[in-house]
Amino acid sequence: MDLETFRNHCLSLKLVNEKMPFDKAKGDYAKNLLVFSVFDKWFCFFNVDAFDFCDIKCDPEESEQLRDIYEGIRPGYHMNKKHWISIYFNQDVPDSKILELVNKSYDLVVKGLTKKQREELKNMS
Template identity: 50%
Template sequence: MDIESFRELCISRPGVTEEFPFDNNTLVFKVMGKMFALADVDHFVSINLKCDPEEAIRLREHYAGIRPGYHMNKKHWNTIEMDGSVPDAVVRELISESYRLVVNGLTRKMREELEGMK
């Protein structure tokens, strides 16, 4: 998967915005203001995605290209290497799961607002 495909997968979801809050090369995707995905646009070698803590451990044990989130809460975030060691289909699923986890953590009012955007 390349940076353009990654971006399209993220930005196509309801309520998602993209920004560079940390520096000029760390692209952050947020749903209703809450982060669910990050990547370096200059060196697209990995992405950070939110993950259920138990699932995060299982994924790290199963895929050499998945490790605890770089510069993130290592319990709730994984870094996925974009070197092909994790199949694109799995990466797409992990992006969807990250988005879903963040949406589920939104307030009821924010989830209702998000539903209105669909």
């Protein structure tokens, strides 16, 4: 998986925005995080310099199953370990599975949006 393919996939989802929300002066891993969100609700992020893994939302039960199957899936880095996972690129998780899980993360976030936001999303062409 390369950065541009991954980024383009995230941006292909309805009403997705990308941003780098952290102060560049912090000097830590977070300063180069590229975050993908829908209505300002995060569903995916990764470090643009390292591009070694991404964090995504995940159903807690599925998260356990995925960690049992793949060495490249671990509890979410710096996130709620129950609801987020880290997926390491170029390990044992197929690219198609990574993109599928990004879509599921997006869907989880959309389910948590307000009714008005979901309607707006639904009416987008």
